[in-house]
Amino acid sequence: MGWIISVCLHEFGHAIVAYWGGDTSVKDKGYLTLNPLKYTNVNLSLPLLFLLIGGIALPGAAVYIDRRRLRNRWWQSAVSAAGLIASAIVTLFLVILFQVSLAYGDTTYEWISPALACLIFLQIFVIIINSLPIPSLDGYGVIEPWLPTAIQVRLSKISNQLLLFLFMLLLIVKPLSLFLGDLSTKIAEFLGVPSPAILTGFRAFSQSSSILLIALVGLLFLFRRLTRKPYEVWYEKGKSLKQAQKYEEAIAAYDKAIQNKPDYYEAWFEKGLTFEDLTKHKRALVCFEKALKINLKHDSAWLCWYSIGVNQHNLKRYEAALESYTQSTRINPNFYTTWHNQGLVLIALKQFLDAIKAFNKAIEVDKTHYEDSYNKGIAYYELEKYREALASLNEAIKLKPQCCEAWEYKAFTYHKLNRFLEAAASYEKVLEFDPEFDNAWYNRGLTLIFSKQYQEAIASFNKEIELNPEHYLAWHYRGMSLSQLELYEEALECYSKVITLKPDFAQSWTHRGCVLTELERYEEAIAAFDKAIQLNPQDSDAWIDKGRALSHLHKYCEALDSYEQAMQLELNHCYCLAWIGQADVLENLQRYEEALESYSKVTQFEPANEFDLSIKALALCKLKRYKEAFDCCEKVLQCYPNYAYALYCKACCYADQNDVTLAIETLKQAVQISPRQTKNALRFERIFAPIRENPLFKQIIEN
Numbered sequence: 001m002g003w004i005i006s007v008c009l010h011e012f013g014h015a016i017v018a019y020w021g022g023d024t025s026v027k028d029k030g031y032l033t034l035n036p037l038k039y040t041n042v043n044l045s046l047p048l049l050f051l052l053i054g055g056i057a058l059p060g061a062a063v064y065i066d067r068r069r070l071r072n073r074w075w076q077s078a079v080s081a082a083g084l085i086a087s088a089i090v091t092l093f094l095v096i097l098f099q100v101s102l103a104y105g106d107t108t109y110e111w112i113s114p115a116l117a118c119l120i121f122l123q124i125f126v127i128i129i130n131s132l133p134i135p136s137l138d139g140y141g142v143i144e145p146w147l148p149t150a151i152q153v154r155l156s157k158i159s160n161q162l163l164l165f166l167f168m169l170l171l172i173v174k175p176l177s178l179f180l181g182d183l184s185t186k187i188a189e190f191l192g193v194p195s196p197a198i199l200t201g202f203r204a205f206s207q208s209s210s211i212l213l214i215a216l217v218g219l220l221f222l223f224r225r226l227t228r229k230p231y232e233v234w235y236e237k238g239k240s241l242k243q244a245q246k247y248e249e250a251i252a253a254y255d256k257a258i259q260n261k262p263d264y265y266e267a268w269f270e271k272g273l274t275f276e277d278l279t280k281h282k283r284a285l286v287c288f289e290k291a292l293k294i295n296l297k298h299d300s301a302w303l304c305w306y307s308i309g310v311n312q313h314n315l316k317r318y319e320a321a322l323e324s325y326t327q328s329t330r331i332n333p334n335f336y337t338t339w340h341n342q343g344l345v346l347i348a349l350k351q352f353l354d355a356i357k358a359f360n361k362a363i364e365v366d367k368t369h370y371e372d373s374y375n376k377g378i379a380y381y382e383l384e385k386y387r388e389a390l391a392s393l394n395e396a397i398k399l400k401p402q403c404c405e406a407w408e409y410k411a412f413t414y415h416k417l418n419r420f421l422e423a424a425a426s427y428e429k430v431l432e433f434d435p436e437f438d439n440a441w442y443n444r445g446l447t448l449i450f451s452k453q454y455q456e457a458i459a460s461f462n463k464e465i466e467l468n469p470e471h472y473l474a475w476h477y478r479g480m481s482l483s484q485l486e487l488y489e490e491a492l493e494c495y496s497k498v499i500t501l502k503p504d505f506a507q508s509w510t511h512r513g514c515v516l517t518e519l520e521r522y523e524e525a526i527a528a529f530d531k532a533i534q535l536n537p538q539d540s541d542a543w544i545d546k547g548r549a550l551s552h553l554h555k556y557c558e559a560l561d562s563y564e565q566a567m568q569l570e571l572n573h574c575y576c577l578a579w580i581g582q583a584d585v586l587e588n589l590q591r592y593e594e595a596l597e598s599y600s601k602v603t604q605f606e607p608a609n610e611f612d613l614s615i616k617a618l619a620l621c622k623l624k625r626y627k628e629a630f631d632c633c634e635k636v637l638q639c640y641p642n643y644a645y646a647l648y649c650k651a652c653c654y655a656d657q658n659d660v661t662l663a664i665e666t667l668k669q670a671v672q673i674s675p676r677q678t679k680n681a682l683r684f685e686r687i688f689a690p691i692r693e694n695p696l697f698k699q700i701i702e703n
Contacts, residue, residue: 006090006123013086014079018065021075022335024300069303072336072366073145080141084127091123095191117193118201125184134166135159146368160244231260235267242274250274265294272307281311302331306338313341318348329361336366343375352379370399374406381413389413402433404440411443420451436467442474445481452640454481472501476508479515486676488515506536510545517549518676525549540566544577551585552684559585576602576615583622587686599623610636610643617649621656621687629653644674652687663688664696671700 015032070076098116131139136159144152155162170177185195238253254271257264272287285308292304309324325342328335339362346355356379359372373395380389390413396406411426427444430437445460461478464471479494495512498505513528529546532539547562563585566578583598602619605612617632630653636646647670654663670678679701682688691697 009090010083010087013082017082018079021070023069071334076145077142080138083138087127094120114197114201117197120193121188121198124187136163231257247274247278263294281314284311302328318345321345352383355379370396386413386416404430404434404437420447423447454484457481472498491515506532510542522549522553540569547581556585576612614645614649621653626653642673644670656687
């Protein structure tokens with residue numbers, strides 16, 4: 001009897017904390033009444049039977065807690081811990097009774113003292129077992145809310161097998177059961193319960209109480225069965241089948257319960273949850289809507305609205321899901337998951353400001369989830385509020401330092417802020433935690449290209465290609481990095497690989513043409529540009545670079561046509577290149593006035609980057625506006641001291657003013673950084689005509 005009462009108090013501990021935490025259904029189920037009949041099922045009987053057959057006491061959880069009603073993870077952990085705490089309080093109370101019994105009894109230990117000693121020992125033994133982090137035990141229940149969802153799902157599928165395995169271990173592996181028994185005895189002795197009293201109690205229990213105990217449990221079990229209504233029997237059977245993942249059989253049992261009681265809210269609701277587990281969301285919706293209709297004014301109606309929202313969300317009916325989540329939060333504003341899911345729906349609807357508000361509410365309810373700060377970061381990113389995005393992502397990382405997704409979005413954000421080195425460092429954190437994280441090596445490579453660290457970029461692309469040899473973009477940008485290092489033959493191999501993997505990728509044809517131009521294989525280059533234009537007639541770069549290749553072949557009229565085609569596309573980023581290319585061709589045709597007009601056009605555009613600014617400097621030089629040209633070059637070189645093209649344009653200004661010494665000195669710096677491209681440009685630039693015979697100039701060209 002003492003054991004039954006202790007189990008009831010243990011379960012009452014779970015129930016009362018669950019009630020405080022938001023699961024008011026425990027009151028309707030009778031778990032707050034301390035009525036042992038409410039717990040007299042298989043879960044209560046098994047511990048007693050185990051005790052009888054092998055001297056092993058196991059816990060028996062008989063309260064069904066609807067954890068979805070609990071406000072947050074802290075409450076979920078508290079519900080599991082409450083049973084252990086209740087058992088500990090009962091144990092201490094029994095110790096007091098034991099000491100009282102000794103004070104008023106004789107020294108031969110009358111039956112009450114040994115019985116209490118035995119019960120105290122069993123309580124301690126059960127607390128130890130129940131504290132183990134094994135699914136179905138309270139120790140696991142405390143940590144379960146904090147585990148990744150995937151692990152929770154995986155462990156829930158084998159929880160019964162793990163519990164059975166523990167029981168078999170205790171039965172078969174005697175050293176283990178003896179160790180736990182000795183530990184329990186030592187704790188009991190520490191509390192003032194001597195081991196002889198425990199042993200006497202066990203002997204008395206084995207000799208005289210076994211039959212009575214079995215009879216008592218049997219009578220309670222039978223009474224419970226006889227007094228239950230048919231719909232309750234089917235409902236409990238459905239829950240057991242659902243827990244065993246026999247979903248179709250569980251649905252059939254719930255149908256039987258509903259057949260006996262059509263307005264049985266719990267059966268409709270659990271049937272909906274079972275369909276949800278089967279990902280049959282439309283059928284789940286029907287069940288939850290029926291449950292809501294039955295229970296519209298009940299305090300748990302919010303849970304129906306929440307469940308309806310979840311299934312609408314899964315069906316991508318975002319507007320309907322948003323309305324359902326809103327209805328749920330109006331009734332119960334303290335349920336974390338509703339606010340979190342509402343935020344996700346609002347992101348899907350691109351209502352980012354409202355999404356941020358929803359995630360803030362979720363954080364107010366439960367500050368322990370990194371996902372809300374992470375999703376806030378995404379919302380701020382989409383709103384182009386990058387500093388706020390960084391702050392939110394840093395909060396997510398503080399809660400979960402190994403969150404690769406947060407580090408990745410942090411890298412995206414740094415990239416938008418042109419903080420490329422910090423972006424690369426963020427990708428390195430992603431790769432530290434997961435070396436095979438999707439596209440992280442590739443994205444790191446892109447960031448390193450922007451920060452002009454081409455060798456490291458190539459290393460990143462190599463790693464990405466090692467993981468995914470078919471990733472044509474990794475091959476493409478590897479080729480670009482090699483081109484920047486003037487390793488043109490290797491770059492050409494990369495573009496050939498891209499074309500093999502994706503023949504219709506126009507950009508690689510364009511870049512292949514550029515490499516062939518640098519290798520002075522102009523006819524092949526023009527063929528590559530023609531292919532790019534065939535695939536994408538709007539490719540302004542292909543038209544411009546084709547014009548450059550035609551110009552090298554002295555096909556000036558065709559080159560002009562190519563530049564005209566680029567200008568007609570009306571893309572701002574191509575205007576500077578097209579006009580300066582046209583000006584160069586017009587100079588070759590000795591149409592100098594028109595050439596100056598084209599150079600003047602270049603100066604009218606606002607440069608978008610360091611390359612545009614360098615082109616503008618060259619145009620200003622051609623127009624004899626040297627101070628402005630030097631200013632443009634200096635702006636570039638302040639940010640990128642080793643930018644070869646800016647140094648080349650600066651040398652043009654010196655040469656055009658007959659300052660041969662500074663021109664040659666500046667050209668040496670440019671050639672040292674980018675030898676091949678600079679020398680190719682020198683061969684065709686007319687500004688350097690007066691100094692071509694200068695020995696120092698010849699040395700630059702020939703070395």
